[in-house]
Amino acid sequence: MKKLSRRSFLGNTTLLSFTGLLGLMPSLYRGRQEQKKVFIHHVYFWLKNPDAAADKEKLVEGLNTLKTIDVIRTAHIGVPASTNRDVIEKGYNISWMLLFDNLEEEEMYQKHPVHLKFVDNYSHLWSKVVVYDSVDI
Structure with a gap:
């Protein structure tokens, strides 16, 4: 060897x-x-009384109740950042961004009793809602 x-x-x-x-x-x-591909559901809220801190706090309280829905992978509540460029939309008051594993889970979220209760209990606070849904390519 x-x-x-x-x-x-x-x-x-x-x-x-x-x-x-x-x-x-x-x-x-x-x-x-x-x-896994990600399904992003991003909601922007314009409050009826944008200067009312109590209304903002109430909406955030309601959004926090939605975090208990088990199909949500990630949830984020935000306000406009202090960035300043012409392309940045800063007119909204609160943003709500959710990540799901797929469209089916987002649809389950939409029909979930906690979500339906949120809409019933807090929709009086906002004057406008804009939703952007996107998926990975």
Whole structure:
């Protein structure tokens, strides 16, 4: 049996490791492609009384009740940022952004009793609502 030198052993080991990694590349890439796509539901609220802090607090209180709906992956309540560029819409008072795994889960959210109760209990606070739904491409 031929004895391998340390240099030869390390060289062969490195080559084998690299070859193995190349063999895994297609499956790693395929795994990235097969990641769940995200459904984003972004709602912008214009309050009837935009200067009334109590109305803003009440709407935020209502939005927080929606976070209990189990199909929501991520929820975010926000206000306009202090950024200033011509393309930025800052006329809304509160934004509500939700991430779902798919359209079906967003539709479940729309029909959920907690969501329906939210609309009944808090819709008197807003004068306008604009919704942007988007999906990964």
